[in-house]
Amino acid sequence: MEVVANKKPYGKRLRIDNSQAIRLGVQTAFLILNLWIGAQFLLFVRAYEQGLTPSVSRPPGVEGYLPIAGLMNLKYWLLTGDIPLMHPAAMFLIAAFLVISVLFRKAFCGWLCPVGTLSEYLWKAGRSMFRRNCSLPRWLDVGLRSLKYVLLGLFLYAVGSMGSIAIRAFLESPYGVVADVKMLNFFRYLSVTSAVVIAVLMFASIFVRNFWCRYLCPYGALMGLASLLSPLRIRRVPDKCIDCAKCAKACPSGLKVDVLIQIRSAECLGCMECVAVCPAEGALHMSLPRNHRVAPWAVACGLAAVFFGFVGYARLSGHWDSPVSPEVYRTLIPQAREFEHP
Secondary structure, three states: OOOOOOOOOOOOOOOOOOHHHHHHHHHHHHHHHHHHHHHHHHHHHHHHHOOOOOOOOOOHHHHHHOHHHHHHHHHHHHHHOOOOOOOHHHHHHHHHHHHHHHHHOOHHHHHHOHHHHHHHHHHHHHHHHHOOOEOOOHHHHHHHHHHHHHHHHHHHHHHHOOOHHHHHHHHOOHHHHOHHHHHHHHHHOOOHHHHHHHHHHHHHHHHEOOHHHHHOOHHHHHHHHHHOOOOOEEEEOOOOOOOOOHHHHHOOOOOOOOOOOEEOOOOOOOOOHHHHHOOOOOOEEEEEHHHEEOOHHHHHHHHHHHHHHHHHHHHHOOOOOOOOOHHHHHHHHHHHHHOOOO
16 A cells, blocks of 8 residues: 655644734725725715815725726826826726736735625625535536626726727716716615615625625626736645645635646635645645745735835825815715716
């Protein structure tokens, strides 16, 4: 009988992994930042709706929720070489998230996105309550996953069909100026249909891991495609692997980490949950080419450097705030619910 001498005992914990504690800290900080931005923006809008002078300024970071405006402005910049005046923060934020995806895989979704964070809380709550999450049949899973790419394709087609003059005209129209307010009002004044859809998505997310992110989010689809360019990979060392399959079971994206040498999929979130549960020393790690390992703290620092680098440049160069006067806001915000897409 042949004995494999280099296999470690099954399930024996040989190391302490802090990747999930670090990731949770980054997720929590970014979630708090988004809640603060949302609260400040709500106060800003409510003041103008009540005919008052806002006690807080409009937070440009709210434009992170305007990815279509960000794509429009990116195209405008590529076509003209000029940074657009309206919603420039949207462009810098989506550019930062794309760079993050190229450098650190789909880490925007796995480390930063507040919707992804809430989705993760839901499926982990479901696992705690019911001791497991559901896995859809492969044929259904693959079919549903294609939906987010179809939605992304529609958005890219819409943006791609617009020239620089059309983009500028749209973003400087009354609808474009208060697009952020329209987005806020969508959630403030939910229709019955919208509320039911959101409730169904949340309910599904309790049972199926990252239901919205996995099947429907076009933003995540874009970041996933960008992540295919990333040099960063989850890598498995077969000689040190003990074939326990814990990594595959832990993967939120359902990837077969236990049988692959490298994870190249656009679905990989770069969350390192697979690395965290691996009991075999050195069997699984995040690394650059030539096996240069990347520690979780280095990923966190890299995310912060890219994010604050883009935001800092935009602020210092004067391309962070939209130059809309209080008089224009005083006129347009109370009417925002009436504006139709031009």
